[in-house]
Amino acid sequence: MEYSFHTRLGGSIILTSAFHENENLQRDKSLYKFIWVQDGCLQLEIDHIPVILRKDEVISLTPLHHIDRVGIDGEYIMLLFNSNFYCIYGHDNEVSCNGFLFNGSSYVMNLELGEEQSDILHEIVNNIEKEYDNKDNLQEEMLRIFLKRFIITCTRIARNKFSINREKEKSFDLVRRFYVLVDNHFKEKKMVQDYASMLHRSPKTLTNLFASYGLPSPLRIIRQRTEAEAKRLLLYSTKSAKEIADILGFEDLATFSRFFRNMSGESISGFRKNIKRE
Template identity: 30%
Template sequence: MARRRTNTGMYDPRRGGEPLRATTLAVEPGEFEPSRSNCFGVYCIESGRGNASVGEARHPFAARSLLFTVPYQYVRFHVDEPMAGNVVHFHANFLCVETFHAEAGCAGALFGDPLGVPVLPLDGGEGAEIFELAARIAREDAERGLAYREAALAYLKVLLVLATRRKSADGEACEIDPGSAGHPLLARFRALIEVEYRRRRAPAWYARELHVSPKTLGRVVRERLGTTPTALIRARILTHAKWELLHTLRSVKEIAAEVGFDDELYFSRLFKKFAGVSPTFFREFETEIRGGSNLSIPSGVPSIPRPTDPAENETDAPRGSGDRRVAPRRPRASRTEG
């Protein structure tokens, strides 16, 4: 069956783009691939069933569920039963997720967690309220009445708070970290990645530190998160690289070296493969359309020295071609989000 692609595209205010887009979701069975976007996405799925490939992971979804996506993330739906609802895309120019999450006390609960599940099932009155909020956002965007952006922003904030409460409640009911997908090994894996992702890329090393076999670690990650340990480690590296590109004046070469890549060109190819654009384009485009301010991406932890043994990394880049220095445009080094 032919793959369908939306025309969502990239938000670019220089070409008349809007920082908020709310559209109706109506997809027949088959494959449906939204265009890669530089916006956050909230898919409010009222009916339907299938699987969603988000980045390198694949997650089942059903009726009355939410799916959260982050800027530049690859998304594809494999729809088994007709899917209907609303989808809200918004850029950090409209709502800075990091600042809002910090203010609301729900940082990282919904967006951008490599070890989190982006699909949130809903039921009961809370689900009905969230779907109604999504419908109101869509109406405000369509009708463009007085102060429609302010109204849509208020509805969006309430939607995100309610979704965060629900996700947190699901975690508390299981007495687990809400982002650990219900297995204590994943919570420990998450903690270890946060400490070591700049130095270690080999899943076998993580398995040894967690006192399990690589096969066991791979099986748990696959069953619970629909992906692989390698993909999770890589996702954390790329999240850090995005933050550095938008929040610092460091060169691509310096950022690549910090996360364990001696070859800047190899790192740039990897970044483009999974973000859809090169690191330099990412920095220049987002900095310009944000007016010099920063993209809303979590920051990570302080610098850690690199390992001396390159054999620790299973995907070391080829050496000898990483001496060319990228000279990116110099964005403002503001630490303020929003």
């Protein structure tokens, strides 16, 4: 099963159960992705990190994430879209998912659906499938509405995971804004104080806030984001370690090498060699 819709301005939304067979989709680096296992399990490598998804588990990926391998023992669907079809940054007030469902870390959030939540997503997907048959000038906006419903539903499921109620909305919005700032500035800003200043909070306030939600510390998040980008450049580009150190804002190769070993437990050259052997 595969349904696709493309706008005259380069927008795309795709619903598919055969991503593993579509090389064009696999090569498209502009797509946000929801992956939902509907039966059995799905084995993936995301940025070369093994991930196993089972029935009624959902993950969301940005265009930065690389899906390297797909092993299927069941059924899954993927809902894909690009920013030209729906910009999560520009419409953050509508869906509140930027920096939450979607951020650049390689450590992705796994959503486990209850029966009622699964039924809601099934209904939305069924409506998307039906809408592909309506070839009129309202089709684009209807597909966009159903996509928004899917995103909002997943956002609510994720909020429940962190027990975010109305009283906590403002504080958790600070968490989302932190993730967005890290995605935008991690190459030149490596200290919590940098982000605390932009958010008009103290570093201690941010640290306590993240701890209250059971999240990694702000410093850890900055380092994980930097590590993710370093590994992507090492894996998927031909740039030298020195070039990557410059791109990521390290003062020299030695500083980058120490950072990489501390984060990953292996040297830069060892990491590249081990991946090539696989």
